[in-house]
Amino acid sequence: MVKVWAIVRVELTRLLRDRSNLFFVFLFPLLLIVFIGAQFGSDFSTRLGVVADAGDAEAASLIAALDDLEGITTVAFDSREELADEVDRGRISAGVVLPDGYGDALRAVEPVEVVFLGRPDATSASLQALVGAALAEQVLPGAAATLLVSGRAAVGAPPVEAAELREVALAVEDQASRIEVSATTLGVDELAEEFAGLGQFDIGASSQLFLFTFLTSLTGAGALIQTRQYGVATRMLSTPTSTFSVLLGTGGGRLAIALFQAVYIVVISTVAFGVNWGDPLGATAVILLFAVGAAAAAMVVGSVFSTDSQAAGAGIGIGLGAAALGGSMVPIELYPETVAQVARITPHFWANEAMAELVRRDGTIVDILPQLAALGGFAVALVALGSWTLSRALVR
C-alpha cells in the first residue's frame, strides 16, 4: 500500500507541477461555469423565426404578442428561404411567414395564408399551437364580422361592409376587457418548465463538472505515456513492486486527478456561486462512479497510444466529443430524439440525467439507481479494459 500511495502521490505532484494544467484545471472550469450560467440566466428561451412586412401594424402586434409569451423570443428574417434554412439546421426552433399585405387583408376581412415552418419535434408542435392561438385572436373579430354579414344577408337586412363590422367587433372586444383565453398558456414550453426554479449556475456547474473531470483525466493520460516513455514504468517493475501494485498506483493516480478536479469544481461552485448539488449521498455516488470511469478511460488512452501528442489529441477529442454528445455542453433536451438516444453511450449522459433528477426534481439516491447502475457499468468495463491494456503496455 505504501508503494501504491507513493505512485499516486507522484502522479498528483506532476499534475500540479505542470503549469499549463493550472489554467485548464483551475481557471477554465470556473470561466465556463460563469459563462454558461450567464447564458442560461439571461436568455434561455426558444427562438421563433418570423418573416413579416416591417411597416405592417397588424403583423407587428402579432409578433409583439408572440414575444410576450414566456420562454419565446422572436427573431426577424428577411425571407422565407433564409428562415427555412435556419430551422432546418436547428438554430431556430420554428418559424412563421406572414404574407405581404397581412394587415390589409385582416382589415378587409379577406382570406390570408400564414405559413408555419416546423420540425418534427415536440418544441415545434407546441410552438405551432401557440402561434395558432395568437393568430386566432387576431382573426377572430374579422371572422365574427363575416358571420354577421352573412347572417344579416340571410334575414334580408340591408348589407353592411364586413370591414366596418370588424371595427365594431374590435371595439366591443376592447370594451369586454379581454377575457384571456387559456389557449395562450396551454402550450407553455416544456423546456422553460424543466428549468424553472433553478439557480442560475445550477445547470452549468454539474454538466461542467462532468465535462472537466473527464477531460482533465483524459488529457492527463499524456503523463501516463510519459511514465512509460521515460522508462519509469519499467523501472518500477524492476523494483520489488508487483505489476498489480503498479497498475493500482497508476490507476489510483488517475482517479486522484479526476476526483481532485471534481471536488475542486464542487467546492468552488458551491462557495462562489451557491450552486445546489442536490442530495449529498446521491451526488457523491454519481461523481465517484463517474470519476472511476474517467480515470479508467485515461488508462486506456494512456496505453493504446504511444506518444504524448497522440494521447493529448485523442484525449481532447474524446473528452469534448463525449461531453457534447452526453449533454454537458448543451442540455440533452435540446437534442433531436435520435441523438438523445445515441447519447446514452456516454457516461456523461447518465451522470447528467442523475444530476437532473437530484437537482431539478429533488430526487434522492434511490431515484437515480438506474443511472448509477449505468455509471457503474461504465466504470467496471473501463477499469477492466484499462488494466488489461496498461498491463500489456507496461512490459512493451
Added chain:
Amino acid sequence: MGAVLRCSGLRKAFGDIQAVDDVGFEIAPGETYGLLGPNGAGKTTSISMIAGLLHPDAGEIEVLGTRMTPRALDAKAAVGLVPQDLAIYPDLTARENLHFFGRLQHMSRHDVRARSDEILEVIGLRERSDDRAGEFSGGMKRRLNIGIGLLHQPRLLILDEPTVGVDPQSRNAILESVEALAVEGLAVLYTTHYMEEAERLCRRIAIVDQGRIVAEGTRRELIDTISEQDIVRLKVAGDVHAAAVACDALPSVSSADAEDDEVVCLLDQAASSLPALLAAVSSVDASVVGVEVREPDLEDVFLYLTGRALRD
C-alpha cells in the same frame, strides 16, 4: 559464498528475430562482468530477463540462489537496474526521484532520506538536489539514473550502456565510481559496445553478437584466442574488398576483412608475410598506401570471430 548471479540457456525471440540465443554466465561477489557487443546484439534483452522484466522463452536465472521471474519480488530486491534509456521523472527533482524509487524498494522513510543524501553526494548532485531532473545536463541525468539503481544497496548492480551520450568528464566519473563499487564487494553486470570500457572495468568479458556469446573470458584469454598472432592494417587505394579477398587467400593469413579503406589481416608473422600481402593487393589493381602492425585488442577479437567491426 556462491555466485550472485547465475544464468544459463537464456533465449528470447521477438517474432522472427532471435534476440537472445543460449546466453549463460555467472558473476561472483565483487566481480564486474562485461557484456561487450554491437547494437542489436541482445544485451538489453538479456538484461531485461535477468532483472525479471521479461519472461525468457527458455533458460534459468538465479539471483543469490533465488529463481528470478517477473513475480520474484525478493530476487528483485537484491538487484539494482540502471536502464540504458534514462528512467527518471524529468518533472521531479533529483531528490524526489530518489525518494520515489526508494519507497518502491521497501525502504523506510528515514532510510530513504539518509541514503538519498549519501547517493546525492556520491553522484555529485548534492548542490542540485532540489532542481528538476529535466533541467540537468545529459551527464547529470545519467548519474541520477545510476544513483537510483544504487539507492537500496543492491547485491547486483546492472548497468546497461551507462556512458552512451555522456561527455568525457562525466564518463570518467561514472567509470571511476563503478570501479569503487566493485571494490566494496558489489557484483556488477556491465554492458557496453565500447571496448575500452570493457577492458578497463571488467575482469571477465562475454563477447556477444546476434544473441549469442561468441567468446568469454578475461581480456588476456580472449586475445589469446587469436593467440600469438599479429594484426596488420593495410590502408588501400582501390578495391578494398577485392584486396581483402586476395589477402585472405594467402596461406599465412588466418583472416582478412575489409574495414572502410583498410584491410585488417590477422596473421602469424607480420614481418615475413608483408611482401606477400603487398603483392596480393597489387594483384587486384589496388595499392597499399599505409601499413600498421600491432598487437590485437578486443575489437580485433570481435572482428576475427564475427567478420564484422564492433562499431559500424
